[in-house]
Amino acid sequence: MRVYPNAHPLLAPELGDWFLFLIAGSLLFCLVNYVVGAVLFHRGTANKSGFKTPPLVPSVLPIWGHFSFRMIVDPRGWALSARNLFGNTTPVRARFLANDVYIFQGTKNLHAFFRQRDLSSFNLHGFLLDRAFGLPAAAVRTYTKDDSGAYPKPYPESQVEPRNRLEYQLERSLHRFLLGPGLLPLTRRFQRAIAQRFYTLPIGGDWVPWDNLVTFFEQELAAPFLNSLCGDYLLRAHPDFLTNRWAFENNIWSMIAGLPRFLAPRAYRARDGALRALKDWHVWALQNFDPAMVDADGDDPVWGSKFFRERKTIFDTIDGFDLDAIATHDLAFIWGTTNNSIITSFWTAVETFRDSHLLAQVRQEAAACRIDDPAAGGPNQPPQFDMEKLLQQPVLQAIYAETLRLRISGYFVRHHSHGDIHIDGWRIPNNHLILTSPMHAHMDPTIWAAERPVDEFWPGRFLKPGGGGWEFTTERAQGAWIPYGGGYHACPGRHFAKMMIIFSTALLTTMYDCEILADPKDLEMSMRNFGFGMSGPKGKVPARLRRRVY
Numbered sequence: 001m002r003v004y005p006n007a008h009p010l011l012a013p014e015l016g017d018w019f020l021f022l023i024a025g026s027l028l029f030c031l032v033n034y035v036v037g038a039v040l041f042h043r044g045t046a047n048k049s050g051f052k053t054p055p056l057v058p059s060v061l062p063i064w065g066h067f068s069f070r071m072i073v074d075p076r077g078w079a080l081s082a083r084n085l086f087g088n089t090t091p092v093r094a095r096f097l098a099n100d101v102y103i104f105q106g107t108k109n110l111h112a113f114f115r116q117r118d119l120s121s122f123n124l125h126g127f128l129l130d131r132a133f134g135l136p137a138a139a140v141r142t143y144t145k146d147d148s149g150a151y152p153k154p155y156p157e158s159q160v161e162p163r164n165r166l167e168y169q170l171e172r173s174l175h176r177f178l179l180g181p182g183l184l185p186l187t188r189r190f191q192r193a194i195a196q197r198f199y200t201l202p203i204g205g206d207w208v209p210w211d212n213l214v215t216f217f218e219q220e221l222a223a224p225f226l227n228s229l230c231g232d233y234l235l236r237a238h239p240d241f242l243t244n245r246w247a248f249e250n251n252i253w254s255m256i257a258g259l260p261r262f263l264a265p266r267a268y269r270a271r272d273g274a275l276r277a278l279k280d281w282h283v284w285a286l287q288n289f290d291p292a293m294v295d296a297d298g299d300d301p302v303w304g305s306k307f308f309r310e311r312k313t314i315f316d317t318i319d320g321f322d323l324d325a326i327a328t329h330d331l332a333f334i335w336g337t338t339n340n341s342i343i344t345s346f347w348t349a350v351e352t353f354r355d356s357h358l359l360a361q362v363r364q365e366a367a368a369c370r371i372d373d374p375a376a377g378g379p380n381q382p383p384q385f386d387m388e389k390l391l392q393q394p395v396l397q398a399i400y401a402e403t404l405r406l407r408i409s410g411y412f413v414r415h416h417s418h419g420d421i422h423i424d425g426w427r428i429p430n431n432h433l434i435l436t437s438p439m440h441a442h443m444d445p446t447i448w449a450a451e452r453p454v455d456e457f458w459p460g461r462f463l464k465p466g467g468g469g470w471e472f473t474t475e476r477a478q479g480a481w482i483p484y485g486g487g488y489h490a491c492p493g494r495h496f497a498k499m500m501i502i503f504s505t506a507l508l509t510t511m512y513d514c515e516i517l518a519d520p521k522d523l524e525m526s527m528r529n530f531g532f533g534m535s536g537p538k539g540k541v542p543a544r545l546r547r548r549v550y
């Protein structure tokens with residue numbers, strides 16, 4: 001009788017030998033796979049035309065690649081620690097579950113990436129509209145068929161009818177609204193609305209507790225913005241719209257993951273409620289709009305902005321876009337215009353109120369921009385500011401910039417499906433995802449940690465002495481401060497967002513005192529909505545506010 005002293009106690013002797021052999025063979029295979037990958041990575045490749053192909057970063061498991069469960073439970077920590085993927089100064093290729101993704105990092109590569117006009121995030125938008133926002137199938141098919149591009153002249157091989165050129169028509173409409181003639185009227189409406197909203201808050205000279213300061217911004221800042229955007233019917237008829245909108249956002253990954261309704265009832269319930277409200281607003285607007293209501297800027301009290309009225313006209317000509325599809329698209333637009341600006345405004349206020357020295361500087365800058373009579377102010381009227389001057393204040397700008405540097409979490413994802421694309425001498429094969437992330441650039445200690453640790457909030461990174469005081473500067477960044485992306489596809493709402501963040505901070509600090517009562521752990525960044533820009537706090541942020549004489 002043969003004896004197998006080393007066999008696994010739960011296995012038969014013969015199976016034990018095979019089990020050990022299988023483990024040893026697997027380990028050897030993984031080791032060889034990594035070594036061969038490392039050799040190829042350092043050797044690099046170039047095709048006959050001289051263009052280089054980004055090398056594949058070696059991994060131990062050939063199909064699994066660089067996928068890690070930490071990507072799910074701690075995505076920001078994973079991204080910042082994966083220096084083999086995101087710490088390179090040349091483009092690389094990474095493999096996730098047999099899919100190759102091309103990663104561009106480093107200032108020079110980022111600039112080349114952002115300059116590439118043919119890259120697009122249109123396919124990603126279509127995916128999100130389908131999975132997260134519930135775009136009806138007929139409209140999804142129109143999205144899938146549109147291969148015409150974002151420019152006036154479609155790609156030569158495209159057969160899409162002009163009326164179904166979704167990417168081009170929506171991009172043009174969005175740029176006209178947020179970068180063109182629609183921006184100034186929207187800005188003026190918002191400034192009036194938020195000043196009045198903050199002025200009428202039920203807060204007097206005694207401290208008023210607030211259970212969660214996040215909800216303060218999600219309601220008291222988002223509401224005047226939404227009224228400026230859509231008119232006041234939506235919130236007047238559906239006061240729970242914003243509650244549903246934020247509940248949907250807090251569960252958005254449930255939708256993207258494709259969880260069925262019975263596993264994510266709150267997410268679906270919130271989305272359904274928000275879509276019903278938007279559809280009702282559209283029906284009401286169609287019934288009540290009169291061209292005589294349109295003002296000199298092209299806006300009206302029914303649709304709010306000219307933007308929505310024009311979009312309805314555009315959608316009416318596109319295949320598959322009924323009222324349900326239009327409501328879905330408008331929910332995505334409202335989500336996109338509020339998810340980062342509102343939370344960034346929250347963080348700027350928190351950091352300002354937590355630091356008495358910083359608070360005094362902000363109040364001093366805001367006071368220098370007042371254009372109302374301070375003697376007639378106080379409880380009698382909201383303060384008024386010279387906005388052009390306010391937006392140029394160095395400390396306010398530094399707080400804004402440092403907030404974005406420290407807390408942006410996500411990626412810029414682009415795609416190209418019209419043949420291979422060449423970026424600064426690098427060849428990217430057709431139909432592959434290309435991504436970059438601002439996180440590594442924003443947290444690079446060689447750039448940002450000369451005086452303070454890179455993970456510490458310190459607006460001084462964006463200030464330099466000058467003119468007897470401070471001057472705002474991005475010189476230290478060396479091109480590595482990129483919260484909005486860059487090039488043609490830079491976030492079109494960046495100018496409005498900056499105004500909202502700085503103006504709301506100036507208003508709030510002028511009109512109120514605020515004590516932040518949160519535990520430090522609750523102020524850590526949440527990864528619940530990782531990937532979409534600004535990360536909110538992990539827990540509730542209790543505070544107390546009182547009105548001050550200004």
